[in-house]
Amino acid sequence: MRRSRLRWLRPIGIAVVLLWSLFPVYWALNTSLQTNAEAQSNPPTWFPTHLQFSNYEAIFGVGPSSASTAGGVGQALLNSSIESLGATILTLVIAVVGAYAFARLRFRLRGALFYLVLATLTLPVYATLIPIYQILTTTHLVNTYIGIIFVYTSGFLPLAMWIMYNMFQALPASIEEAAAIDGATTLQIFRRIVLPIVRPGMAAAAIITFLFGWGQFIFPLVLSSTNATQPLTVALSALAGRHVVPYTMINAGAIVAIAVPALIVFFLNRFIVDGIVAGSVK
């Protein structure tokens, strides 16, 4: 078939894509398993010669090398999990319910409200960062989980709503019509018939929302000044910014922050691609 002369280029190209995508993560993993001396050797230590986990022990505050320079990664991991999961659950519930109303029900101002919600999808961080900081300060929600979860939720809602709206639109209306003729109420149709069908779409929206939450930086940087609520991203940048923590430990911290999204990408990749496409190409 076409381009057969260039066929040999494809495997090389794919190998380059894989090297480009994976090498930085491999390098962090490799460094995190080395001693400081190995990490600073020249030529570089391409493969860890003997596995040792002292860097991980140090950043989680266990073992002999845990100094006051590092540590606190355990708390940050917990904070990241609570904030990302909390925002995902809240976003998903609100988005699914709202998107169904916009996609299938008829009410006054539906079009205007729909576009109002959708328009916030285009708002950059600049538009909301400083006012949100001021709102959370006056409502005493700075340095709280609930404050960060609310802020994440408001930011992720428009995309999640848009993904779910497209999923609902893609459903044939005939199933719901048949149920309505049989006397089912709107709420019954929504809960018993529609929700089970769009479960894959909900998974896609949930996974993308969770990954966004996990990666947040500037909002939690501004909204959490203490270790009690700082997520991994903020804790890690603070660790790296101190310039006294060895790079082997910093890379161990990075691998902890990478592990969760990496597992999600590896096992739930299908939903991610579906979600990205559903959320953008329209």
Place this chain on the structure above:
Amino acid sequence: MSALSRLPGRTNQNRSQTIRRGAAETALPYAMVAPLLVFIGALALYPTIKTAYAAFVHDNALVPPTHFAGFSNFQDVFNNAQVRASLLNTGIYVVFGVVLSVGLGILFGLLLQRRFRGRGIVLALMVLPWALPGVVEGVIWSWIYDPTFGVLNATLKTAGVIHNYQLWLGTHQLETIFFISLVQVWQITPLAAILVLASLQSIPSELYEAADVDGANGWHAIKRITLPLIRPGIAIAVVEGLVMSLNIFDQVYVLNAGASTGSSLMSETYQITFGNLNFGDGYALSLMATVTTIALSLLAVKIIYRKVEY
């Protein structure tokens, strides 16, 4: 759309049963969208309006009191050499970010267009950088860029590309921006590739077969058939790249040690607002950046996006 509510006789049936159920059914849509509207209203729309207004208010914790100030915040920021440097830097971030991420995205998309064994795994691994936090990426790349122990220096020296270890960041403006931008490109290229792939998969294969019969070579087929037909995907990839690079912060925060060499509009806004506590100037920068982001996004869509028909 809303086929349910158009069902014949449905409303009448409700009315004939009980009035209460009818009222509940009427109120239901509003109840369903209410939480959405509360969150969007309180933490997206209201803040945006606040930004638009507060850009014209003098609000500096070190120089009180707070008062309406017309365009003086905008004068302040344009008279600030650091801000002007960050504006120029951001322009360069945008050029690098959009060109590299979309260019690589198209390349990756074309490479992965056809089915082959293990394609699913390659796609999953390619998506990985997109799923990782920008800050964490900055942290792991800063070790790769390290001037003394970095693997980039070691590799390039072994390959004979450089004679001495280089300081990649913080000395030259363009070089610093390029290497910080590269980290962001690493993150957003998978998104561009997926958008391109999604467009590619909607192209009917008969078009290529016809071109093949007509004797078109590979490059001609790409130029004449593929690229025009994946314009919608490219348009969205350009807008994504544009918005991400205009907003670049995480990578800059971690990698830009030398103040204005690689500062971005967002890092400068952060510094002025939360470092210098000059909220008025921070708001002025935020408003300009918001308007620019939205205007450029719309422009990019208008120029590139065209409905394609096969």
